Amino acid sequence: MPDEAMNNDVRQGPIGVMNGDNGCKEYREPKSELLKRWSITISFHDIGCTVVIGCKTIAFTDVADAMSAIQHYISDPYKVTKNWMKLFENNNKE
Numbered sequence: 641m642p643d644e645a646m647n648n649d650v651r652q653g654p655i656g657v658m659n660g661d662n663g664c665k666e667y668r669e670p671k672s673e674l675l676k677r678w679s680i681t682i683s684f685h686d687i688g689c690t691v692v693i694g695c696k697t698i699a700f701t702d703v704a705d706a707m708s709a710i711q712h713y714i715s716d717p718y719k720v721t722k723n724w725m726k727l728f729e730n731n732n733k734e
Contacts (some may be wrong), residue, residue, distance in 0.1 A: 674706065674717040696728065 669677075678694035688701040691710060700706035713720045 670717050671717060674721070675732070676716065680713075682706065684712075698724075 672734070680690075681692040683690045684703070688699065689703050689706050690697050690699050691706050693696075693713070698706075698709070700709070709720075
């Protein structure tokens with residue numbers, strides 16, 4: 641089959657659509673939209689800092705750890721938000 645015919649058979653989904661673990665399509669907002677959703681505020685203290693993303697506040701005793709966490713959030717906001725939400729949900733159950 642010529643390359644052109646193969647390329648015509650490939651269907652492209654809209655931006656933000658990715659394969660889920662079960663093979664189904666899962667909608668994910670584009671990274672740029674996820675990053676615009678919540679503002680980030682950093683407050684420095686005598687020991688460490690607090691980072692506020694949306695309505696959640698996370699305290700860090702080491703500023704370098706906070707900057708690393710923010711960098712991870714910026715590079716993959718979907719995955720990091722999902723991980724932090726699991727942690728917050730587990731803390732609320734205790």
